[in-house]
Amino acid sequence: MVRPGVARRIRGLSDRALAWLFITPTIVLLLAINIFPLLWTIYLSFTNYRANRANVPMIWLGADWYQSILTDPDIWAAMQVTAHFVIWTVVIETVLGFGLAYLIDKKFRGHGMWTTIILLPMMLSPAVVGNFWTFLYQPQIGLFNYVVAFFTGRPASSFQMLGDVTLSPWAIVIVDAWMWTPYVMLICLAGLRSIPDYIYEAAEVDRASKWRQFWSITLPMALPFIMLAVLFRGIENFKMFDMVNLLTGGGPGSTTEVASITLKRAAFESWRTGYSSAFAIILFVTVFGLANIYVKALNKVKSR
Amino acid sequence: MKRTMKTLVVACGAVSAALGVGAGITPAQAQGKTITLCWAAWDPANALVELSKDFTAKSGIGMKFEFVPWTNYADRFLNELNSHGSLCDLIIGDSQWIGGAAENGQYVKLNDFFKKEGISMDDYMPATVVGYSEWPKNTPNYWALPAMGDAVGWTYRKDWFARPDVQKDFKAKYGRDIAVPKTLDELKDIAQFFQGREIDGKKVYGASIYTERGSEGITMGVSNYLYDYGFKYDDPKKPYAMDGFVNSASAVKGLEAYKELYKCCTPPGASNSYMSEGLDAFKSGQVALQMNFFAFFPGLYKDPNVGGDKIGFFVNPAGPAAQATQLGGQGISVVSYSKNQAEALQYIKWFSGGDVQKKWWALGGYSCAKSVLNDPSFPGSAPFAKEFLQSMGMVVDFWAEPSYAQLLQAEQKRVHDYVVADKGTAQEALDGLVKDWKAIFKEEGKKF
Numbered sequence: 136m137v138r139p140g141v142a143r144r145i146r147g148l149s150d151r152a153l154a155w156l157f158i159t160p161t162i163v164l165l166l167a168i169n170i171f172p173l174l175w176t177i178y179l180s181f182t183n184y185r186a187n188r189a190n191v192p193m194i195w196l197g198a199d200w201y202q203s204i205l206t207d208p209d210i211w212a213a214m215q216v217t218a219h220f221v222i223w224t225v226v227i228e229t230v231l232g233f234g235l236a237y238l239i240d241k242k243f244r245g246h247g248m249w250t251t252i253i254l255l256p257m258m259l260s261p262a263v264v265g266n267f268w269t270f271l272y273q274p275q276i277g278l279f280n281y282v283v284a285f286f287t288g289r290p291a292s293s294f295q296m297l298g299d300v301t302l303s304p305w306a307i308v309i310v311d312a313w314m315w316t317p318y319v320m321l322i323c324l325a326g327l328r329s330i331p332d333y334i335y336e337a338a339e340v341d342r343a344s345k346w347r348q349f350w351s352i353t354l355p356m357a358l359p360f361i362m363l364a365v366l367f368r369g370i371e372n373f374k375m376f377d378m379v380n381l382l383t384g385g386g387p388g389s390t391t392e393v394a395s396i397t398l399k400r401a402a403f404e405s406w407r408t409g410y411s412s413a414f415a416i417i418l419f420v421t422v423f424g425l426a427n428i429y430v431k432a433l434n435k436v437k438s439r
Numbered sequence: 440m441k442r443t444m445k446t447l448v449v450a451c452g453a454v455s456a457a458l459g460v461g462a463g464i465t466p467a468q469a470q471g472k473t474i475t476l477c478w479a480a481w482d483p484a485n486a487l488v489e490l491s492k493d494f495t496a497k498s499g500i501g502m503k504f505e506f507v508p509w510t511n512y513a514d515r516f517l518n519e520l521n522s523h524g525s526l527c528d529l530i531i532g533d534s535q536w537i538g539g540a541a542e543n544g545q546y547v548k549l550n551d552f553f554k555k556e557g558i559s560m561d562d563y564m565p566a567t568v569v570g571y572s573e574w575p576k577n578t579p580n581y582w583a584l585p586a587m588g589d590a591v592g593w594t595y596r597k598d599w600f601a602r603p604d605v606q607k608d609f610k611a612k613y614g615r616d617i618a619v620p621k622t623l624d625e626l627k628d629i630a631q632f633f634q635g636r637e638i639d640g641k642k643v644y645g646a647s648i649y650t651e652r653g654s655e656g657i658t659m660g661v662s663n664y665l666y667d668y669g670f671k672y673d674d675p676k677k678p679y680a681m682d683g684f685v686n687s688a689s690a691v692k693g694l695e696a697y698k699e700l701y702k703c704c705t706p707p708g709a710s711n712s713y714m715s716e717g718l719d720a721f722k723s724g725q726v727a728l729q730m731n732f733f734a735f736f737p738g739l740y741k742d743p744n745v746g747g748d749k750i751g752f753f754v755n756p757a758g759p760a761a762q763a764t765q766l767g768g769q770g771i772s773v774v775s776y777s778k779n780q781a782e783a784l785q786y787i788k789w790f791s792g793g794d795v796q797k798k799w800w801a802l803g804g805y806s807c808a809k810s811v812l813n814d815p816s817f818p819g820s821a822p823f824a825k826e827f828l829q830s831m832g833m834v835v836d837f838w839a840e841p842s843y844a845q846l847l848q849a850e851q852k853r854v855h856d857y858v859v860a861d862k863g864t865a866q867e868a869l870d871g872l873v874k875d876w877k878a879i880f881k882e883e884g885k886k887f
Contacts, residue, residue, distance in 0.1 A: 187521040188543055188841070209852075274707035275725075298710025300860045384653030387710050388860025389852060403514060405845040406521065 180413035187406040200413035210414070212389060213397040219304055220311070220379075220393055221372045225365055227312040232319025233361060237353075239320070240327040250324075257317045265381025268310045272296040272382075297383050300390050307379050307391055311372065319364040326360025327353065355439075362433045366426065373422050394418055473501035474782045477516055477527035478769075480506035482738045483587055486803035493798070494789050500782050509714060510654060517844070520545040520774070528777040529786055531586055531769045534570045539841040540772065541574040546582040547773040552784055553581060558791050564588065566834050567807035571770030576839065583770025584787050585807035587734070590830040591663055591765040592823070593626075594721060594729045594739060595619065597751035599638060608632075619753045623667055623696060626728065626756050630704035633727035645704030646728035647720040648697075650859055651713035657858065658837065658850045659713075660730060661697045662765040666835050667758025668693025679880050679887035686869035689760055694865040696758075698858045710859050721745060732767045733830065736823040737803040752823040754830045766834035768805065842879050849875035 148156070180201070183194045204210050239250050256264070271279045274292040284291040296306040330352065338348050376395035379385070385392035385400075398418065402411035476491070478484050484506045491502045505526060507515045513533065519526055520540060532540060540546040549572075553560070560568045560581060567585035574582055599605055600617050609617040613628055620626035630645030637643070649660025662670075669689035674680040684690075701709075706725050709716070714731060721729040722745055740746045755764040771790065773783040789795060796808040800820070805827065811817060818825040838846045850872055857868035880887060 187517070187539060189521075190543065272708075277708075292707040295708045295710060298708055298859065300862075380653070384651070384711060386652035386855055386859060388652075388856035388862050390860055400848055403518065405842075405848055406517075407845070 176412045177416060179409050180416050182409045184409045184412075185406050186408045196409065200410050201417065204410070204414050204417060209389070210394075210397065213392050213394045216304065216390070216392055217373060217375075217394045220307060220375065220391075221369055223305075223308045224311045224315070224372050225368050227308065228316045228319045228368055229361060229365055231312065231316045232364065233323045233357070235316065235320040236323035236327055239324055253320060254317045256314045259314070261314070261378040262381060264310060264314050265378045268313075269297070269382060272306060298387055300387055303383055303387060303391050307382055310378060310382060311375070314378070315368060315371075319368060322360050322364040322367075323357060326357035329360075330356045359433060359437045362429075362436060366429055366433065369429070370422055370426060374418070472499065472779070472782055473503055474528040474777075474779045474786065475503040475505055475526060476529040476531070476771075476786075477505045477507075477519070478531040479512045480508050481734065483734050483804045486799070489802055490795070490799055490804065491786075493795070494786055497789065498782075498785055500785065502786075513654065513844070520776075523776050525774070525776045525778055527774050528779045528783040529771055530774055531771050532583070533769055534766060535837055535839050535843040535847070537571070537574045537582055537770070538839045538843060541580070541582045542841045544775055547775050547780060547784075549581045549584065549773070549787070550579070552787075556788050556791075558584070558788070562809055563807045564809060564812060564831055566766065566831055567768065567770075570766050570834065570836050570839075571768060571807070574839065583772040584791055585768075586771035586790070587768045588805040588807040588812075588827070588831055589732050589734045589767030589769075590827070590834050591659065591730060591755060591767060592733050592736070592826055592830055593753050593755065594731065594736065595629075595751045595753065596724075596727050596745070596749060598749040599633070599643075599727055600751070602638075605638075619751065620756045622756050623664065623758050627696070627700055627704065630700060630728055634704045638724075641724065643724065644706040644720075644726050646700065646730065647709065647712060647717040647726045648700060648705060648730045649713055649717070650701060650705070650709060650855070651711050651716075652851060652855045652859070653711075654713070655847055655851065656711075656713035657854050658847060659765050659767075661694065661854050661858065662835070662837065663730070663755045663763075664697040664700075664758065665690055665693040666763035666765070667755070667761055668696065669758075669760035672838060673887075677887070679885050681873045681876060681887070685873050685876070686866065690869055691865045693758065694854070694857065694869060698865070701858055733805060733823060733827050734767065736827075737821065740822055750822075752826045754826045754833070763833045763835045764830050766836040768807075840880075840883070842883050845879045846876055849879065 181196055181198070183191075183196055185191065235253060239246055239253070271277045272295070274280050274295045277291075279296065280291040280294070283289065283294075294302065296302050334352055334356075335348060338352060343351070374395050375393055376399060379391055379393055380396055380399075383391040385396045394414075395418075398411055398414050401407050401414060476487070478487070484504070488502075488504055491504075494500065495502055513536075516527070516530060516532065517536070518524075520530075520532075521543075530546075532546075537546075541548070552558075560572065560579070563572075563585045567588050568581075569576055571585045572581045572583045574580055606617055609615075609629075609632055612632065617629065617632075620629055626646075632645070633643055634645040635642060649656045651657055669687060670693055671684040671687075671690075672681070674684055705712075706720055709720070712720070714735065717729050717731045718735060718739070720726045721731075721739065722742055724745060736752060739750055742750075755762070771787060773780055773787065777783055790799075791808075793808070793810045796806040796811050800806045800811050806812065812828060812831070818828060837843065840846065853868045853872045853875065856862040857865055863871075877887070
């Protein structure tokens with residue numbers, strides 16, 4: 136029970152003051168754990184700071200780190216690896232995810248059970264997925280190699296998915312697609328279920344073929360959902376770390392060294408805090424910029 | 440009411456005390472003095488837990504342990520030290536950390552303590568003192584007590600070597616008897632001989648070697664070849680001058696030889712192998728030879744499938760220029776952020792005792808004390824003791840500079856790119872490594 140005096144004081148507050156009272160804790164928390172670290176990272180990116188040598192005086196370096204990162208061939212190689220990973224995973228997951236959603240939407244017998252089974256991979260932890268795919272890809276005992284051997288007649292231990300320069304970038308794409316296609320399927324399914332039946336009924340009356348219905352109704356109306364799934368997966372995979380780190384550790388050589396692994400090595404193994412802050416800012420700006428352009432395109436599609 | 444509460448509290452206290460005694464609370468716990476020791480999670484750590492019970496019994500100080508798997512060991516504890524954490528009172532830190540830990544004030548300098556307690560570094564094997572305790576190297580500035588001696592060695596399938604069919608085929612192919620390899624060329628011959636061979640109806644492979652990319656694996660492996668072929672970290676007369684030492688023609692040949700061994704004679708899928716993958720390959724009967732640290736050898740010898748009479752041990756064979764091996768192992772240090780430094784120092788004093796060191800070796804730890812290693816009975820005390828002793832006389836360590844992690848990452852990348860990913864030539868890899876290391880040292884303000 137609120138004491139009468141306190142109640143009077145609260146009653147005395149204006150709506151604006153009351154609103155501030157409620158949102159202040161959230162704003163303070165946001166500033167403390169989000170905005171301040173971001174500003175601090177930006178500041179550190181212009182210095183020689185190393186977290187393991189806090190006693191060394193900090194020197195202002197200007198844009199030196201930015202210049203050295205943007206002209207470093209190793210960084211560009213890591214960005215290329217990241218781009219390969221992002222583009223292929225998003226393409227495969229979108230095509231397969233939409234295809235699965237289209238099939239599941241047909242509501243055949245047992246479709247509920249199949250939906251649950253298909254969704255299982257995305258419910259697992261990336262650490263678990265990384266570990267058990269390492270076993271699946273093991274050339275001597277791994278199931279993956281045996282399946283390939285069964286269909287191709289090639290000996291199972293004659294190729295290694297994780298240790299081969301050509302195959303390893305695809306090995307990580309396969310695992311990510313296996314894990315996250317169900318997620319794309321779920322979003323696409325929501326899109327397909329949101330299309331009213333009467334539109335199809337009207338198309339039937341107009342004697343539109345199934346193919347025409349798909350291109351003129353299904354795809355355009357599900358497109359905003361597909362684009363949303365692409366946005367989510369694109370951002371997620373741009374910062375992919377855990378699964379790739381467990382599967383290949385960036386190897387063989389630097390073949391699967393995505394940008395996040397390079398960043399982690401610079402930040403927490405080499406302890407080049409200033410350098411890694413600059414790299415983190417570059418990655419942030421890249422994702423933020425690309426996502427903004429994409430969201431504008433998404434809004435255009437939605438408003439059509 | 441107050442009186443009833445008081446009675447209850449007293450009664451509860453009495454019951455708790457009785458239960459405490461009944462549950463076997465040690466004097467240390469009774470005093471509330473407990474210190475935490477941080478190390479890697481592996482066989483010797485279990486031996487240390489066993490050994491430390493004596494310390495608790497003697498001192499009344501309780502021991503807690505924080506053991507982390509090797510793959511996360513450096514990340515976890517360097518983070519802890521760099522964030523000035525007080526989780527660890529004592530730390531058994533890797534030999535390469537010593538420069539950074541000393542210069543960044545993370546370890547307590549032990550010179551005064553050693554002097555006061557009569558602990559002399561002359562009582563320890565010289566290589567372990569330089570490798571685990573001193574910073575700067577070869578100066579009497581001590582930051583750790585040598586705790587766990589270790590080096591890279593090799594195991595082989597003694598039972599396979601003894602098979603008449605193997606002996607006959609090997610002699611027919613190479614014109615000599617199959618025996619423990621004395622040179623790296625002989626080692627390659629043996630690995631090549633076993634690669635793809637059928638033993639008891641099972642396909643086996645030549646050797647398990649270090650190829651891991653993420654932490655330090657391939658560097659710890661390739662070094663054993665590089666050192667033997669004449670690689671040096673820098674000019675002995677001019678520190679940090681690396682041209683012609685790191686990337687000398689002989690070092691290039693060493694790197695090429697390691698790649699040849701990887702390509703010809705390792706099991707399929709061995710592109711990211713380190714300690715545990717090597718153990719798995721050997722224990723599952725896949726390989727004839729295994730490169731690994733001596734720390735694992737007591738456990739391997741006890742293995743019911745490949746241990747006992749089936750396993751043999753040998754030191755890293757000689758190369759064209761030298762016979763050397765990669766130093767492993769660690770010293771024990773007191774963390775400067777610890778609130779229990781007095782108790783931690785008490786542990787170090789106890790650990791340095793002669794009897795404790797003997798028991799440490801008996802339990803499966805590798806003592807660095809001369810009193811243990813120079814004892815005439817030592818070489819016969821375990822099937823790998825003689826080889827361990829020999830290895831500790833020929834160890835070379837990686838850079839122990841404050842920037843060691845950066846230096847290590849550069850070598851990991853350059854070597855893995857060449858050996859596993861077939862990128863460029865050995866000469867390009869080592870030239871690139873010199874370039875990377877120079878840049879790192881330049882950033883450090885070193886002059887060369």
